[in-house]
Amino acid sequence: MTANGASALGAAVPEEAAFTQEVPRGEPILEVRDLIKHFPLTQGVLFKKRVGAVKAVDGVSFDLMQGETLGIVGESGCGKSTLAKVLMNLEPATGGSVRYKGEEISRLSGAALKAVRRNIQMVFQDPYTSLNPRMTVGDIIGEPYEIHPEVAPKGDRRKAVQDLLDVVGLNPEYINRYPHQFSGGQRQRIGIARGLALKPEIIICDEPVSALDVSVQAQVINLLEQLQGEFNLSYMFIAHDLSIVRHISDRVGVMYLGKMVEVGSDAEIYDHATHPYTQALLSAVPVPDPAARESRDRIVLTGDVPSPANPPSGCRFRTRCWKAQQRCEVEVPLLAAPSWLDGAASHDSACHFAAEREIGQAGQSGQAGESGQGGTE
Amino acid sequence: MDAVEVVGGGRASLAPGTPLLEVEDLHVEFHTRDGVAKAVNGVSYAVSAGETLAVLGESGSGKSVTAQAIMGILDMPPGRITAGRVLFRGEDLLTMSANARRAVRGRRIAMIFQDALSALNPVLSVGYQLGEMFRVHHGVTRKEAREKAVELMERVRIPAARQRVGDFPHQFSGGMRQRIMIAMALSLEPDLIIADEPTTALDVTVQAQVMDLLAELQAEFNMGLILITHDLGVVADVADKIAVMYAGRIVETAPVHELYARPAHPYTRGLLDSIPRLDQKGQDLHAIKGLPPNLLRIPEGCAFNPRCERARDRCLAELPSLVPVVGEHGEELVGRRSACHYWHETLHG
Numbered sequence: 001m002t003a004n005g006a007s008a009l010g011a012a013v014p015e016e017a018a019f020t021q022e023v024p025r026g027e028p029i030l031e032v033r034d035l036i037k038h039f040p041l042t043q044g045v046l047f048k049k050r051v052g053a054v055k056a057v058d059g060v061s062f063d064l065m066q067g068e069t070l071g072i073v074g075e076s077g078c079g080k081s082t083l084a085k086v087l088m089n090l091e092p093a094t095g096g097s098v099r100y101k102g103e104e105i106s107r108l109s110g111a112a113l114k115a116v117r118r119n120i121q122m123v124f125q126d127p128y129t130s131l132n133p134r135m136t137v138g139d140i141i142g143e144p145y146e147i148h149p150e151v152a153p154k155g156d157r158r159k160a161v162q163d164l165l166d167v168v169g170l171n172p173e174y175i176n177r178y179p180h181q182f183s184g185g186q187r188q189r190i191g192i193a194r195g196l197a198l199k200p201e202i203i204i205c206d207e208p209v210s211a212l213d214v215s216v217q218a219q220v221i222n223l224l225e226q227l228q229g230e231f232n233l234s235y236m237f238i239a240h241d242l243s244i245v246r247h248i249s250d251r252v253g254v255m256y257l258g259k260m261v262e263v264g265s266d267a268e269i270y271d272h273a274t275h276p277y278t279q280a281l282l283s284a285v286p287v288p289d290p291a292a293r294e295s296r297d298r299i300v301l302t303g304d305v306p307s308p309a310n311p312p313s314g315c316r317f318r319t320r321c322w323k324a325q326q327r328c329e330v331e332v333p334l335l336a337a338p339s340w341l342d343g344a345a346s347h348d349s350a351c352h353f354a355a356e357r358e359i360g361q362a363g364q365s366g367q368a369g370e371s372g373q374g375g376t377e
Numbered sequence: 378m379d380a381v382e383v384v385g386g387g388r389a390s391l392a393p394g395t396p397l398l399e400v401e402d403l404h405v406e407f408h409t410r411d412g413v414a415k416a417v418n419g420v421s422y423a424v425s426a427g428e429t430l431a432v433l434g435e436s437g438s439g440k441s442v443t444a445q446a447i448m449g450i451l452d453m454p455p456g457r458i459t460a461g462r463v464l465f466r467g468e469d470l471l472t473m474s475a476n477a478r479r480a481v482r483g484r485r486i487a488m489i490f491q492d493a494l495s496a497l498n499p500v501l502s503v504g505y506q507l508g509e510m511f512r513v514h515h516g517v518t519r520k521e522a523r524e525k526a527v528e529l530m531e532r533v534r535i536p537a538a539r540q541r542v543g544d545f546p547h548q549f550s551g552g553m554r555q556r557i558m559i560a561m562a563l564s565l566e567p568d569l570i571i572a573d574e575p576t577t578a579l580d581v582t583v584q585a586q587v588m589d590l591l592a593e594l595q596a597e598f599n600m601g602l603i604l605i606t607h608d609l610g611v612v613a614d615v616a617d618k619i620a621v622m623y624a625g626r627i628v629e630t631a632p633v634h635e636l637y638a639r640p641a642h643p644y645t646r647g648l649l650d651s652i653p654r655l656d657q658k659g660q661d662l663h664a665i666k667g668l669p670p671n672l673l674r675i676p677e678g679c680a681f682n683p684r685c686e687r688a689r690d691r692c693l694a695e696l697p698s699l700v701p702v703v704g705e706h707g708e709e710l711v712g713r714r715s716a717c718h719y720w721h722e723t724l725h726g
Contacts, residue, residue: 075580076551183668213435214607215684218651218664225661240581247653247662266658284585286610288652290633293614300589301582303536304550 019101019115023201028063029234030087030120030202035060035096037079037086041309054309056082058258059096061335064202069228069235071249071266073242073281077305078255080238084204087236088122089113100202118148121200125207127187131179137190138175141165144197151198164193167230169223185216192223196231204236209244221248242285246270254278257316258308260335264347272344274354277317315352323353396423396464397569397601398447398486403461405442405625407672408454414672416442418625419461421699424601426568429592431604431616431633433648435669439625440605444571446471447603448488449478465569484514487562489591491574493554497546503530503557504542510564529560533590552583556590563594569601576611588615609652613637618712621645624670624680627699628716641702641715641724643685679717691718 023029038053057079064070072080085091087098089105098105105116124130131140141161145152152160162172168189179187188208195203205224209217221244228235239245245252252269254262254277262275273279280299287296301320306312315333318324335350345356405417417439424430434440445451447463449470463470465486470478490496498506507529508522517525523542530538533556535549546554555575562570575591576584592615595602606612612619612633619636621629621644629642640646650663667684670676679697682688699716703709705725717723 075582185668213669214609214648215435215651215665216668218653218662219666221653222661222664242581243653247658280582284581286581286584286588286608286614288609288613288637288649290613290616290637298585300585302586304552304583305580 019103019119021101023066023101025067026065029066029101030064030236031097031099031102032063032087033061033097033099035083035086035098036094037082037091038094052309055258055311056308057086058308058311060255060258060260061096062253062260062263064234064236065250066201066234067228067232068250069237069248071245071252072236072238072255073240073245073252074255075240075281075305077257077308079258079308080255081206083255084122084206084236084238087204088120089117114148118151118198119200120202120204121195121198123188123191123195123203123205123208126211127184127191128179128211130191131187133179136176136178137161137165137182140179140190141193141197144194148198160197161193164196167196167227168193169219183216184212185219188212188220189223192220192227196227199231200233202234202236204238206238207240208237210239210241217244224248242270242282254281257305257311259316259350261317261351262347262349263335264349268344268347272347272356274338274341274345274347274349274356275317275351276321276323276353278349279357280320315350317351323351325353327352396425397466398603399423399462399464400443400447401462401464403443403446403463404459405439405446405451405456406459407456409673412673415675416456416625416672417446418675420622420625420627422620422627422630424569424603426601427596427599429595429602429604429615429617431606431612431619432622433606433609433612433619434622435607437624437669437672438622440622441573443622444488444573444603444605448486448571449482450488483510483567484565485567486569486571487565487567489555489558489562489570489572489575491577493551493558493578494546496558497554499546502543502545503549504544507542507557507561507564510561514565525564529564530557532563532594533557533560535560550583551579552587555579555583555587559587559591559594563598566598567600569603570595571603571605573605574607575604577606577608584611591615609648621648624675625672626680626716627714628681629714630699631713632711635710635713639724641713641720642717643687643723644681646723647684687719687722689719 035057036059037057038055040050041052041054042048043051060083074080082091086093093106100116100120108116138158138161141164142157145157162175165172165174170186170189179190182190209220212220225248227233237245237248246266249266251263251265253260254269254275256277262269262273262278269278270282273282280301283297283299303320306319312319314330315328318328331352333350333352335348337346337348338354341354401421403417403420407414407416420439420443422430432440446458458471465481470481504523504526507526511517511522511525527538527542530542535541535553535556549557572591576587579587588611604616616633618630618632620627621642623644629640629645636645637649640649647665651665653662665684670680676683678694679692682692685692697716697718699714702713702715702720702724
């Protein structure tokens with residue numbers, strides 16, 4: 001687990017910890033174990049009484065490998081954005097551990113924390129609200145250098161910013177323009193340039209293209225892929241568009257209600273999903289091919305996602321699952337490769353009854369509801 | 378629902394194939410501080426009963442503005458309809474008196490909006506808002522209206538409708554709110570529904586539920602449906618025919634299967650190519666270069682020319698009109714049109 005045991009074992013964090021050592025490709029650069037983030041629910045005005053907690057992230061474990069893209073998919077409210085915030089150390093974790101190059105980041109402070117933050121950057125979803133409208137593009141991209149002057153000394157900053165603009169495909173002469181003078185796709189490029197400014201190793205992309213027009217999305221995806229090769233970046237790519245996640249990701253994790261329910265390589269998840277939620281999610285995605293309309297075997301889930309303040313006991317998906325049985329109510333399924341499966345189906349899946357889907361079977365089972373043809377007669 | 382009486386205006390059945398709604402050469406512009414934005418520049422389309430027309434386009438393509446002009450909910454000013462007709466069962470909605478138009482709107486043509494939370498009134502219960510349709514249009518009592526509201530909520534499969542009829546919009550989830558919007562649109566059994574991005578704000582599993590419900594109800598009542606969206610996946614799932622819009626014009630129309638199989642306009646081709654496909658893993662996506670045009674300064678000639686790989690001199694000078702396209706052996710392709718000078722290169726090349 002600890003590829004960089006040496007630094008992890010050091011009792012006191014070295015003052016000038018700059019985390020400069022290289023992690024070999026394919027080794028974990030970020031290790032997340034049992035990460036928990038609960039937001040307290042309080043009652044009363046003066047004497048706030050804790051009445052419960054929104055369990056936004058509730059025991060999530062995964063590794064992010066050097067140089068890979070890990071896609072995280074899930075519906076709104078499943079905790080994927082909270083996960084990103086905790087990894088960025090923007091929200092303190094309630095429990096669990098996040099180790100960057102073997103170093104526990106929640107215990108760091110001062111210079112060491114600053115060094116970690118320099119190496120983990122974020123690209124936000126909405127390019128309209130994530131850029132300060134009263135700052136020029138040059139100030140926005142150059143602001144990280146105020147905090148980390150060692151990356152670009154004062155005299156070199158303008159040049160550094162212009163280089164970044166060039167890298168993300170914008171005209172370097174736009175340095176004095178304001179965000180409103182750019183289109184959505186161009187603004188997202190500015191956001192990416194800001195994320196790149198400190199030469200990070202990890203970039204967490206939280207829905208980076210979902211606010212963009214279809215014809216512009218592909219441009220930004222291409223840019224992200226090109227930058228990954230150029231700067232040897234590791235991406236955590238959070239999105240709800242499953243086809244884009246498949247295109248860009250090496251591995252994919254599926255989240256449901258604060259839990260990771262299935263993790264595997266892109267082919268394992270998309271072609272050999274064994275968790276019922278993943279199967280339902282994949283089958284619900286509209287396919288841009290009208291010929292598939294009649295032949296599709298869609299699992300239409302009943303109901304909505306339960307509240308994360310009061311999640312179901314046992315398996316959290318059981319209230320919407322057509323496979324649910326008594327056991328699912330009492331026993332929380334662990335995220336592990338099911339022993340009864342082999343081949344591509346044998347990857348981490350948190351279901352007591354994990355199995356690949358047999359086409360034609362799930363669509364008929366009573367609770368899962370109708371297959372996709374309803375109403376087209 | 379079956380108890381709802383149709384009041385006002387005979388609902389004579391149209392001859393099969395006669396369009397329910399025809400938009401003819403519609404032009405809409407917005408007067409802004411920076412100049413005149415030409416949002417819709419000569420749009421024509423038609424929908425028949427029981428048919429689903431998908432209007433596909435990116436933001437700023439004029440797809441929603443066209444719908445607002447049909448419904449008569451365009452903000453005027455700054456908006457202005459400068460030309461065109463909107464014929465509903467042969468009558469021009471744009472020249473109709475305000476009263477006559479009000480009788481059509483809501484009762485004969487209903488609209489479903491993208492964001493149900495802002496389309497519903499937050500301080501009134503959903504039961505009150507659903508019942509309002511019956512009170513205003515049919516003059517029923519409060520108690521009867523509430524009964525109707527419960528019926529409608531059951532119709533769109535909201536669980537425990539009787540208990541929830543007094544709840545307020547914020548107490549429902551996004552999918553349930555969109556169901557309430559659908560219930561409201563259906564309440565007076567309209568002939569035509571215009572759905573403006575009805576599932577964009579919803580998660581995929583909920584989106585599937587809502588689209589299925591809409592398709593089912595449409596078939597049951599034999600309604601026409603105009604589905605406005607940017608999602609090529611949703612379109613492929615439900616549409617019969619498609620109109621692709623770009624910079625306020627329709628650039629291509631086609632039956633759904635043919636559009637996906639063989640597009641006849643470079644823009645449609647580009648959109649379809651930019652969807653990640655399995656065999657492209659590890660390669661660059663085919664992105665359309667450049668950006669959608671600024672409506673204040675739409676390029677001369679074909680509006681798509683700065684982004685088009687096939688553009689040549691004629692495209693920079695001459696505005697292409699929406700012409701019928703034909704097959705390789707000159708055979709007619711029903712319902713297919715393209716606004717490209719060189720459509721045959723995209724279609725056959």
